[in-house]
Amino acid sequence: xxxxxxxxxxxxxxxxxxxxxxxxxxxxxxPEKAARLVTILSVAAxxxxxxxxxxxxxxxxxxGGADAFDGLYRMDEFGSSAxxxxxxxxIISLMVAPRFFRDGGKYRSEYPILILFATIGMGMMVSATxxxxxxxxxxxxxxxxxxxxxxxxxxxxxxxxxxxxxVLGALASGMLLFxxxxxYGFAGSTSFAVIGESLTGDLATGPLIxxxxxxxxxxFKISAVPFHMWTPDVYEGAPTPVTAFFASAPKVxxxxxxxxxxxxxxxxxxxxxxxxxxxxxxxSIVLGAVAAIGQQNIKRLLxxxxxxxxxxxxxxxxxxxxxxxxxxxxxxxxxxxMTLGAFICVLExxxxxxxxxxxxxxxxxxxxxxxxxxxAFAVFMFSxxxxxxxxxxxxxxxxFDAAVAAGMLPLAVIGIAASVIxxxxxxxxxxxxxxxxxxxxxxxxxxxxxxxxxxVLALFVSPLGYLAIPAIAPITAAAAASLF
Amino acid sequence: MQNFxxxxxxxxxxxxxxxxxxxxxxxxARWIALATTLAVFALSIGLWIAFQxxxxxxxxxxxxxxxxxxxxALGIDGIALMxxxxxxxxxxxxxxxxxxxxxxxxxxxxxxxxxxxTLMIGVFTxxxxxxxxxxxxxxxxxxxxxxxxxxxxxRIYAAYKFFLxxxxxxxxxxxxxxxxxNFAGGETSIPVLxxxxxxxxxxxxxxxxxxxxxxxxxxxxxxxxxxxxxxxxAPTAGSVILAGxxxxxxxxxxxxxxxxxFPEASEQFxxxxxxxxxxxxxxxxxxxxxxxxxxxxxxxxxxxxxxIVTLGLFAFNRQGIEGAIIVMLSHGxxxxxxxxxxxxxxxxxxxxxxxxxxxxxxxxxxxxxxxxLFTMASIGLPGTSGFVGEFLSLVGLYKVNSWVTLVATxxxxxxxxxxxxxxxxxxxxxxxxxxxxxxxxxxxREMALLAPIAAAVLWMGVYPESFMAPIRGDVGALVARxxxxxxxxxxxxxxxxxxxxxxxEAYGExx
Numbered sequence: 001x002x003x004x005x006x007x008x009x010x011x012x013x014x015x016x017x018x019x020x021x022x023x024x025x026x027x028x029x030x031p032e033k034a035a036r037l038v039t040i041l042s043v044a045a046x047x048x049x050x051x052x053x054x055x056x057x058x059x060x061x062x063x064g065g066a067d068a069f070d071g072l073y074r075m076d077e078f079g080s081s082a083x084x085x086x087x088x089x090x091i092i093s094l095m096v097a098p099r100f101f102r103d104g105g106k107y108r109s110e111y112p113i114l115i116l117f118a119t120i121g122m123g124m125m126v127s128a129t130x131x132x133x134x135x136x137x138x139x140x141x142x143x144x145x146x147x148x149x150x151x152x153x154x155x156x157x158x159x160x161x162x163x164x165x166x167v168l169g170a171l172a173s174g175m176l177l178f179x180x181x182x183x184y185g186f187a188g189s190t191s192f193a194v195i196g197e198s199l200t201g202d203l204a205t206g207p208l209i210x211x212x213x214x215x216x217x218x219x220f221k222i223s224a225v226p227f228h229m230w231t232p233d234v235y236e237g238a239p240t241p242v243t244a245f246f247a248s249a250p251k252v253x254x255x256x257x258x259x260x261x262x263x264x265x266x267x268x269x270x271x272x273x274x275x276x277x278x279x280x281x282x283x284s285i286v287l288g289a290v291a292a293i294g295q296q297n298i299k300r301l302l303x304x305x306x307x308x309x310x311x312x313x314x315x316x317x318x319x320x321x322x323x324x325x326x327x328x329x330x331x332x333x334x335x336x337x338m339t340l341g342a343f344i345c346v347l348e349x350x351x352x353x354x355x356x357x358x359x360x361x362x363x364x365x366x367x368x369x370x371x372x373x374x375x376a377f378a379v380f381m382f383s384x385x386x387x388x389x390x391x392x393x394x395x396x397x398x399x400f401d402a403a404v405a406a407g408m409l410p411l412a413v414i415g416i417a418a419s420v421i422x423x424x425x426x427x428x429x430x431x432x433x434x435x436x437x438x439x440x441x442x443x444x445x446x447x448x449x450x451x452x453x454x455x456v457l458a459l460f461v462s463p464l465g466y467l468a469i470p471a472i473a474p475i476t477a478a479a480a481a482s483l484f
Numbered sequence: 485m486q487n488f489x490x491x492x493x494x495x496x497x498x499x500x501x502x503x504x505x506x507x508x509x510x511x512x513a514r515w516i517a518l519a520t521t522l523a524v525f526a527l528s529i530g531l532w533i534a535f536q537x538x539x540x541x542x543x544x545x546x547x548x549x550x551x552x553x554x555x556x557a558l559g560i561d562g563i564a565l566m567x568x569x570x571x572x573x574x575x576x577x578x579x580x581x582x583x584x585x586x587x588x589x590x591x592x593x594x595x596x597x598x599x600x601x602t603l604m605i606g607v608f609t610x611x612x613x614x615x616x617x618x619x620x621x622x623x624x625x626x627x628x629x630x631x632x633x634x635x636x637x638x639r640i641y642a643a644y645k646f647f648l649x650x651x652x653x654x655x656x657x658x659x660x661x662x663x664x665x666n667f668a669g670g671e672t673s674i675p676v677l678x679x680x681x682x683x684x685x686x687x688x689x690x691x692x693x694x695x696x697x698x699x700x701x702x703x704x705x706x707x708x709x710x711x712x713x714x715x716x717x718a719p720t721a722g723s724v725i726l727a728g729x730x731x732x733x734x735x736x737x738x739x740x741x742x743x744x745x746f747p748e749a750s751e752q753f754x755x756x757x758x759x760x761x762x763x764x765x766x767x768x769x770x771x772x773x774x775x776x777x778x779x780x781x782x783x784x785x786x787x788x789x790x791x792i793v794t795l796g797l798f799a800f801n802r803q804g805i806e807g808a809i810i811v812m813l814s815h816g817x818x819x820x821x822x823x824x825x826x827x828x829x830x831x832x833x834x835x836x837x838x839x840x841x842x843x844x845x846x847x848x849x850x851x852x853x854x855x856x857l858f859t860m861a862s863i864g865l866p867g868t869s870g871f872v873g874e875f876l877s878l879v880g881l882y883k884v885n886s887w888v889t890l891v892a893t894x895x896x897x898x899x900x901x902x903x904x905x906x907x908x909x910x911x912x913x914x915x916x917x918x919x920x921x922x923x924x925x926x927x928x929r930e931m932a933l934l935a936p937i938a939a940a941v942l943w944m945g946v947y948p949e950s951f952m953a954p955i956r957g958d959v960g961a962l963v964a965r966x967x968x969x970x971x972x973x974x975x976x977x978x979x980x981x982x983x984x985x986x987x988x989e990a991y992g993e994x995x
Binding site: 388401424467 | 651
């Protein structure tokens with residue numbers, strides 16, 4: 001494959017990189033006030049990249065996937081659909097940011113640019129077919145994320161979040177690298193395809209440890225139990241738009257990347273990874289549900305909710321079947337909509353001086369002061385809990401369907417029973433919003449961008465979402481098919 | 485008529501009404517809700533008239549594969565028809581019963597009720613197993629809100645309990661449904677699945693998973709404890725809909741899924757069902773006897789009546805199943821009416837404590853007469869709807885096991901005990917409390933609520949054929965389906981042995 005076609009295959013990343021670098025230069029020579037303009041341009045760049053992505057995905061010669069740079073990078077339906085979700089999530093996180101930072105002039109042009117760089121990294125993560133590409137993408141995303149977490153330098157919680165994320169993230173990267181080096185040592189290559197071919201039969205202790213370490217590093221990135229400890233603190237400390245971003249785009253990237261590593265590189269070693277993923281999935285579901293019960297801060301609660309949801313995503317992965325991966329991608333799409341919607345609702349929690357509120361008690365009686373926002377909040381909560389007729393149910397449905405079809409009944413039964421525990425805290429939020437007496441703390445009116453986004457996302461997770469199944473299902477099926 | 489998508493219309497109309505209520509003010513919402521529910525009731529009457537008795541089993545079928553994995557597939561048989569008519573009949577009454585007693589957040593209340601109506605009719609019309617599940621489960625949301633927002637003092641506990649209990653049961657059912665659909669090769673149509681023979685060893689587990697859901701919904705002892713809490717805390721209309729329709733979903737589930745899909749497993753677990761039901765009949769009747777709270781008393785009596793339903797259903801014969809369905813319909817009317825009767829005096833005195841009343845027959849004669857009618861119907865006096873169903877159920881049960889029937893009949897005697905005791909304490913005796921003395925008799929609105937139910941109760945009691953004709957064919961099909969697993973009755977009638985012929989000559993031979 002010649003260089004030109006390789007470059008064409010990575011054109012979305014390329015386009016984003018050039019845009020980000022140009023914008024960086026613009027920022028260097030422009031006044032602080034240009035932040036808003038840079039944000040708009042960044043959104044435009046992401047839109048441009050999405051269009052390139054669609055053009056690529058519809059080119060017939062790339063159906064079923066095409067390798068670039070001698071197998072370092074792969075453009076296929078799986079990567080494209082994940083990337084499309086990532087771009088969408090990044091666009092939404094950018095759209096809600098300026099208003100949040102408006103007060104005190106803390107919003108700076110670096111914010112959209114960091115998001116762009118993180119997005120480039122995520123694009124590489126989901127398309128990587130080599131441990132090296134994977135690691136570079138991962139670090140590009142992580143380094144941007146560390147800075148984003150501590151974006152409000154003057155806020156002690158934000159700085160703490162950034163530092164904590166950095167230290168623990170570096171540890172996880174170390175584990176991942178060590179695992180990669182072990183696998184490389186035994187397989188003789190960093191390419192997923194070659195690793196998959198050379199690791200056959202029963203795994204020796206060396207590559208097995210390598211596999212465990214790689215999975216540990218990846219589990220940290222998707223905040224799965226037992227590597228989830230950073231999540232609540234970082235989600236709570238980071239500025240809310242950043243948290244919304246963390247809970248959506250990087251989650252998609254990390255889960256998709258994990259799927260590719262497992263299926264491509266360790267596809268022949270099902271017995272080795274499956275039990276790990278099953279354990280991690282169930283532990284995430286149970287801990288995410290139980291630990292959320294006592295939370296008083298809505299952002300921490302949503303952090304545990306994201307851990308809980310990762311568990312359900314991993315059930316799809318644990319099956320190791322095409323149907324399971326397809327279900328996982330479907331769940332991801334719905335999850336992104338639900339979690340972004342919930343976080344934008346959190347963004348609207350502001351007191352009369354327009355200061356952000358985060359405590360659950362400030363939501364009391366919201367249904368009487370802001371009925372629209374309350375209804376949207378309830379929709380997202382019931383949807384996250386997976387109660388039909390909301391669309392969140394469908395995500396859980398397809399995942400459990402895949403598990404049952406793969407003959408993993410105990411996994412499905414335990415997972416589904418644990419989701420009842422999770423339902424408790426979601427309906428507790430609804431209870432606070434609808435049953436309690438008004439606290440009258442949230443009095444600021446909503447912003448039209450936020451309201452519009454909430455309305456769109458709420459409509460998507462409402463029962464109307466079911467009408468989208470015939471449109472989305474073929475995409476996720478094609479994505480899964482391209483992985484095998 | 486068969487071409488008009490009447491079932492979809494009955495589902496969408498309340499939904500549109502709910503949206504309209506949300507956009508309206510309190511006064512407007514009340515009228516919109518009443519108009520919508522009356523329109524749906526009119527449609528259901530149309531449905532009943534157009535339903536061909538003895539025609540095809542599934543009528544008014546609609547099929548739109550709009551969801552990819554499953555379809556918007558609707559259709560009803562006679563059993564579903566009767567339950568839909570019951571739902572549509574009770575809904576306007578619920579709306580009217582909340583006319584004055586609900587003062588806060590009226591638009592939301594009415595919207596919740598209309599949404600609930602869509603889901604309840606949806607459960608009875610769904611022909612796709614996943615559509616059924618969605619409708620079945622979605623009812624949790626409006627009911628959670630109804631109990632939690634407009635309920636009594638301990639409403640939050642009751643709302644949580646209701647929600648989580650029901651959710652756990654249903655989720656196990658979902659796994660079983662997924663397994664079944666996978667087994668049937670992706671087939672999601674309920675009529676097809678009803679004719680699918682699942683391997684007996686798998687049936688055991690599937691039956692248990694479905695049982696977990698329906699037993700909670702029903703509710704059967706010992707998972708009935710959410711019901712008294714939910715009833716006591718819910719507003720009057722909420723109790724009516726809970727007792728009148730939601731409890732019927734459990735029985736409907738047994739009829740639609742457990743029995744026809746897993747006949748062998750149903751037979752295998754027959755003693756589990758009988759055992760739990762026998763305990764329920766006796767135990768909850770005794771508990772009802774000592775209640776001080778009127779709503780709690782009626783709630784426990786509901787558990788006892790539902791136990792008669794399960795006993796009749798698992799008798800595996802025509803009388804038992806038809807009787808169980810009639811008990812379901814009758815209980816829907818009677819318990820709904822009893823909760824309304826409680827609501828009437830609760831609105832006046834704001835207490836449900838039985839001792840605070842007494843002598844109501846003196847100053848509220850109209851009320852006392854209607855209350856007595858419903859009390860008698862609950863006991864199962866001949867001439868009322870209660871008698872028909874209970875008698876048939878017990879006849880069917882007697883064919884299977886006379887001892888179980890003996891226990892169940894004892895429960896009915898106990899039922900007479902607690903209901904008459906309740907009636908005596910509320911309606912008879914002297915008027916001792918000053919505030920009770922000042923209570924006015926039924927208003928025109930309250931009469932309009934109770935009179936139609938009274939008429940229906942008498943109609944069902946005197947001429948049950950109107951209600952049994954539509955279900956006869958479907959019960960026949962069900963009995964034919966489960967006959968292969970039907971248990972052997974304990975009443976083994978033996979022909980006496982013919983006496984040996986002593987004197988041949990006496991008979992002689994025909995020459």
